[in-house]
Amino acid sequence: MSVESLSALDRSTLRERALEALRSAVLSGRYRPGDHLGEVELAGSLGVSRGTVREALRHLQQEGLVTAGNRGMLRVNSLTSTEVHELFRVRAALEGLAVRELVASPRREAAAGALRTALERLSDEDEPAARIEADLAFHLLLCQLSGNSMLVEAWRRLEGRMRVAILNGSDWQAPMMARDRHAPIVDAIERGDADAAVRVVDEHMTAAAQHFAEATESA
Amino acid sequence: MSVESLSALDRSTLRERALEALRSAVLSGRYRPGDHLGEVELAGSLGVSRGTVREALRHLQQEGLVTAGNRGMLRVNSLTSTEVHELFRVRAALEGLAVRELVASPRREAAAGALRTALERLSDEDEPAARIEADLAFHLLLCQLSGNSMLVEAWRRLEGRMRVAILNGSDWQAPMMARDRHAPIVDAIERGDADAAVRVVDEHMTAAAQHFAEATESA
DNA sequence: CCACCCGCTCCTGTCGACAGTCGACCTGCC
DNA sequence: GGCAGGTCGACTGTCGACAGGAGCGGGTGG
Structure with missing residues (x-):
């Protein structure tokens, strides 16, 4: 489980790029429904801090792509x-x-x-x-x-x-x-x-x- | 502009309490539409860190209660x-x-x-x-x-x-x-x-x- | 008196670290 | 062998601090 690093060419904020990277990562099926998305691991993969990943994950949560499981851990969402x-x-x-x-x-x-x-x-x-x-x-x-x-x-x-x-x-x-x-x-x-x-x-x-x-x- | 401090009795996370406090503060009209919501000021009022306030504000932003203005500053939203x-x-x-x-x-x-x-x-x-x-x-x-x-x-x-x-x-x-x-x-x-x-x-x-x-x- | 430049200050973006908590696993005892 | 207790690891919650940029006011030269 890893996401390719963020390119530094863009002028937009890191948060936006992390959000986009994470969104396309789960939408492309790189992470299967139910997979756990750890903040530390993603922060390492993306080369940004945990706080930045955290905000992006929260955004994805409100979008409905990920959902909160036990103890606030986020998993890729699925629909019945x-x-x-x-x-x-x-x-x-x-x-x-x-x-x-x-x-x-x-x-x-x-x-x-x-x-x-x-x-x-x-x-x-x-x-x-x-x-x-x-x-x-x-x-x-x-x-x-x-x-x-x-x-x-x-x-x-x-x-x-x-x-x-x-x-x-x-x-x-x-x-x-x-x-x-x-x-x-x-x-x-x-x-x-x-x-x-x-x-x-x-x-x-x-x-x-x-x-x-x-x-x-x-x- | 100030929000009363958070009571520590609750068992929920600080983020949730900060979110609720901010939401009710905006909804009660304490802040007028167009008012600037500064992270540092709110963090001081609520007695929590900036990061915590930040997440709550982002949540409010997605709810449509606040909107991003110049340089990412958040203002209380209004509707035409x-x-x-x-x-x-x-x-x-x-x-x-x-x-x-x-x-x-x-x-x-x-x-x-x-x-x-x-x-x-x-x-x-x-x-x-x-x-x-x-x-x-x-x-x-x-x-x-x-x-x-x-x-x-x-x-x-x-x-x-x-x-x-x-x-x-x-x-x-x-x-x-x-x-x-x-x-x-x-x-x-x-x-x-x-x-x-x-x-x-x-x-x-x-x-x-x-x-x-x-x-x-x-x- | 006016225009321009410089430094100051405020605010957000981003980061690294500490603490609490929950689950897993391993161990010792019954 | 099964169970209870303890220990270890991992993850999130939360915090304080540093850096960069935009706006602003004062100061200075024309």
Whole structure:
């Protein structure tokens, strides 16, 4: 268990770099769910002090990537299948609001255009990790284009949990990353049909949850 | 600017007590929005080290109660009226999901009962601060009873921002704290009418946002 | 009188060290 | 052999101190 050292080229604070290094370390699967993340070891690996690692770990804890175990020790988090289902339902509610605000927005067409380019990026990518990024980027963009900053914030909080769910297994989400799955959302937004857009988003999330259920239940 | 010292009776960690002390200090209005929260000063007031205060402040930052200004200095946060409106819309989406899941839950009647007792507590309280607490407790209970842990988590994140919004002014929310405003929600849940419940929640939030708009615009 | 420069001071970023606590393991006794 | 007690190690909680940078005020030269 070790993380590569921090490069000193950057102008940002050590804390930010340590945070980013740790986040990508657990997100890349270098640490398995349940693994213990010791402050001293990480401090040694990253070449920074314990206090700096500590703050980064606390940040990750609030993001939901790590969770506190016995005596405050932090472990890589994992989600139960129930929680994953709950997560999708909350996402459906949030992104449902996003599309509803989006179709009511005066710059609906421009937003639809931006979403279409994000859609292209989704179909261009072949590597699974890149597809996941493109998918999350699409859904984030959906929230951002709504113009509701509180909505974006709430979604970002869920994003961390979503990435934890992705860590659980990398097969179930593949069918959801397809371009065809997202296109109807943009279509409905472009048509200005709010109710249809909400329904499509809802179905999108339900389908994702179902794929997850089938994949985990067979495993 | 000073916070009373921490009592040493508790068994919890200093960090938790410092966090709670700082949170209540900000929420009680001891520090006005925009006030600078210096680590050294707070450390002295609370009788703990800077590192401990620092962690508590970072926690408050992620809760949205404080925000980073120039050179990393933290100031008490405030919300624009636009953000408050956005906040209410996100809450409407989240709590709409809550009531929808609640009416589909097998223990709907028990939940309705629990909500009714929370309602009683809301009408009993006279002091504004206590009413606010009772109101937030009611809405939190609504989310908790849905059984969706991700929903509860998302709501809790919004709670911090909600309290910041409350700090903006203490007049506008008074009309929303009434028992009559919340009773229709419980009624709809008890009837098992999901659509009506969602609609009522939505109206509740819209009305709250409108009260806010009128109160701030006159000021 | 004004503009520029210098030193001061305050604040955060970062670090290394000490202390308390919990679990694990090993040992001795029943 | 099983169990109780003690010892060792590891990890986090907490602290005080040093370093760097930004803002500010005074002083000086034009």
